[in-house]
Structures are given as structure tokens and as C-alpha cells.
Amino acid sequence: MGPYAPEPERTGRNREIRFAFAIVLMSVGLFHLPQNTQQRIALSVQATVLRPFIATQELFADARVRSSQIQVLLSDLDSLTAVTSTQSALIDENRTLRDLLGLVERVGPSYLSASVLRPRTAGSESMFIVDVGYDDGVRTGAPVVGPHGLLGQIRDVQPGIAVGIDWTHPDFRASAMLADGEAFGIVENVRGVFREQDQLMLNGTAYNEPVSEGMLVVTSGLGGVFPRGIPIGRIEGIAEEQGSWRKSYWLQPNVHPGSATHVLVAVINAPGDVADMWLDPLETGDEDVGRGSES
Amino acid sequence: MLFPLHFVLHIGFGLGRSAPDLLTIALLLVAREVGLRGASVAGLLFGVVEDSLTVLAFGANSVTMTVIGVLGAFTRDLFVGDSKLFMLSYFFAGKWMRDFLHWMIMGQELRQPFVDQVLAQGLLAALYAALVGMGLVILMDLVRGR
Numbered sequence: 001m002g003p004y005a006p007e008p009e010r011t012g013r014n015r016e017i018r019f020a021f022a023i024v025l026m027s028v029g030l031f032h033l034p035q036n037t038q039q040r041i042a043l044s045v046q047a048t049v050l051r052p053f054i055a056t057q058e059l060f061a062d063a064r065v066r067s068s069q070i071q072v073l074l075s076d077l078d079s080l081t082a083v084t085s086t087q088s089a090l091i092d093e094n095r096t097l098r099d100l101l102g103l104v105e106r107v108g109p110s111y112l113s114a115s116v117l118r119p120r121t122a123g124s125e126s127m128f129i130v131d132v133g134y135d136d137g138v139r140t141g142a143p144v145v146g147p148h149g150l151l152g153q154i155r156d157v158q159p160g161i162a163v164g165i166d167w168t169h170p171d172f173r174a175s176a177m178l179a180d181g182e183a184f185g186i187v188e189n190v191r192g193v194f195r196e197q198d199q200l201m202l203n204g205t206a207y208n209e210p211v212s213e214g215m216l217v218v219t220s221g222l223g224g225v226f227p228r229g230i231p232i233g234r235i236e237g238i239a240e241e242q243g244s245w246r247k248s249y250w251l252q253p254n255v256h257p258g259s260a261t262h263v264l265v266a267v268i269n270a271p272g273d274v275a276d277m278w279l280d281p282l283e284t285g286d287e288d289v290g291r292g293s294e295s
Numbered sequence: 296m297l298f299p300l301h302f303v304l305h306i307g308f309g310l311g312r313s314a315p316d317l318l319t320i321a322l323l324l325v326a327r328e329v330g331l332r333g334a335s336v337a338g339l340l341f342g343v344v345e346d347s348l349t350v351l352a353f354g355a356n357s358v359t360m361t362v363i364g365v366l367g368a369f370t371r372d373l374f375v376g377d378s379k380l381f382m383l384s385y386f387f388a389g390k391w392m393r394d395f396l397h398w399m400i401m402g403q404e405l406r407q408p409f410v411d412q413v414l415a416q417g418l419l420a421a422l423y424a425a426l427v428g429m430g431l432v433i434l435m436d437l438v439r440g441r
Binding site: 016017019020023024026027028030031032033035038039041042043044045046049050053054056057060117118119120121124125126127169170191193194 | 299302303305306307308309310311330331332334335336338339342343344345346347348349351353354355357358360361362365368400404405407408411
């Protein structure tokens, strides 16, 4: 062997380091891929590797609902209404389902009822999974609503399952107006220091438009993303003023994403104006709407 | 074993943070066993799977887990042996570094305050992972008859 022959061990080690470096670069490349490609990869993994775990969560969610129904039946049989009255979570869920049933009757077959599942992993706080999908007529961009208004929007659709974002997502935007049609603007999410401080803001309204606290804000239907008339929230106060030409307002949201368990998802060819489908909570006398049952 | 168990606990049962980060523990264990190539590939795969549930910062977990896998494999050269104290520190440092890197990569608009997410929650999660990891190491030693 010559005096300058390479050391085989070191060469092998260098190859390993180069390989690991390439893998690190590959992972950085994933981070910078276009969003569409990232979504395609994510959907592929969800549909293959993670499918059994998502199905397990669906099973557990169903089991939880079934067990709660059995509890109600047993409680009725035993006449223990006092016990059920203390189970506020169950009462809230029942109220939500009853409200949804009422809404389903009004909207007809253009909206499908679905259960909301949360992945609960780091970075997925603003997304949810619903158990309806492409086969059911759900398409990308479909609005997701609760009994009291807009929760979010579907982002990706697969057979039997769809992934959506709620209004706490930084990309959430909705063209909106006051319920009386006097002022228009864009509703967007403003992130707080903590997630609990996320708020909705009605942005870009004209300075001189008369907007007072408590007025209902609904989707305007402009842009064709959301149908006209879905309640979003109520005016809570002025957020900011720019010169004497523009004002922004804080909104008290009608739907709190964290507590939404059952929703309706619009299917293809859903009507473009759904204003009559939501009853004004103040007119119906249910002043606690959007808070009592959702929170 | 740890890979499916992680997703059963986190997604299937919906336990969230109350379940330990078994994916990171698995990666740290793998990194000590299979070397640099295997650890980097395992880190990338684990990261991609976890990223598939992340709409907000896709890729952040991939980069983080790959780097953690590589660093874990390097510890084989730096620290010989697998004493209990070393393994406890290894799991603790690995998990905390994973949370710290993820916090750095995920973007300013998405992350929570450093003190809250990395120092408070991160250190608690690292301690939790270290204890669970140690339990697993002891269990593995018992099974192997050491």
C-alpha cells in the first residue's frame, strides 16, 4: 500500500455526512415548496399513513356521541333530570345539534351535516377535518357553517373527508357587510399574543358609514367565495381609524371554533343567497346565541 | 411501535399535549442505533408525516426532525456508552432542542412568545419526554435481558 492511500473509514464517514447534509437540504426544500405541492404531499400522507389514525379518531368521536345519547336515555328512564341538568357540556351539545337540525330544515339538501375533528398537533390549531368529502359533493372553498354562522372554509377535499380552516387561520378572509346592507368591508383574522386573543376585524369600511355596536355582520357574497347572508359576528367597537376616510371594527364572532363539534358544509351548486336561512338571534329572543351554546 | 403509538395517542385518542412526544423519542433512539444516514432519513420521514397535519407551516417539522436525527447520530461519536444519566439528559436535550428549532422555523406570525412556548411549555415537555424515554429504555433493557 502506498504512503498516501485514503483511509477507508474516513472516506465512509465523509460519505455519510454528505448524505445527511443532502437529506437536511431536502427537508429545507420541502419547507420552501409551493403551497399547492405541499398540500398534495400532506393529502397523500393523510390518505395513506395517517388514514387509520384519523379513522380511529372518527370512531372515538362517534363512540362519544353514542355514549352521551345512552346517558340521556338512561337519565330519562330513571327520571334523573337533575343529573342531566348539571351536565352542561351535554346540554350544550344537544342544543347545538337541535339548532343544526333547525338549520338543516331551512337550508335543505344544499348543506351536509358533518362532525368536526381536530388533529391537535403542533401548528394545526386553525385547521379541522370533516367527515364528508368529494363523493358527497363537497368542493374546495365550500363554506363551513354552524347554527349561528360562519366557522370557516374547506381547503382540501378527498373522497369521504375534507380539510378546512376556521376563522383563526391567518389566510381567512370574507367579504362582508352589515346585515342591513349599509356598509361593506373585509372580515379578517387578527392574531393575538396568545391564541385565545385571536379576534375578527371588519376592515375597509367607509369612514362616514353609520356603524353602531351590536350590529350584525354577514357575508356579502362579493367575490363568489361565500354565499350572501351567513352571519359572522357583531360589531364590538372601533379598532382603528385612518385619517377621515376609513374605519375598522372589532367583531364579536358568532361561532367559537374551539367548541364547534358539529357543522354544515355546503355542497356543489349550493344557493348563492342564504340570508333567510339564519334567524336573527335578537329577533328570536335568544340573546345568548353564539356564546351560550358555542362556548 | 412508538411511531403508530404516537399517532394513536395524539390523533386517534385526541390527547394532544397530555400524551408524550413519542415520535421524537423514537427518532432519538433510532439515531443512537442506525447511524447518520438512517437517522437523517428517519427524521425526514417522521417530519413529513407530522407536517401533513400542519396547514400553517408545512416543512417546519421535516427540517426540525431531520436536524435532530443528524445531531442525535453525531452524539454516538461524542458520547460513548448509554448510562441512565446520559440517556435522561439526551432525551431532555433532544426534545427541548426539537421544540426550540420548530419554534424558530415556523415563522414569526405563527409562534407564541418564546418564554411561554419554548421555556415554559418546552421545558415541561422535554422533562416529560425524558422520563417517558427513560422508562422505555429500562423496558427495552429488561426485554433484552440486560
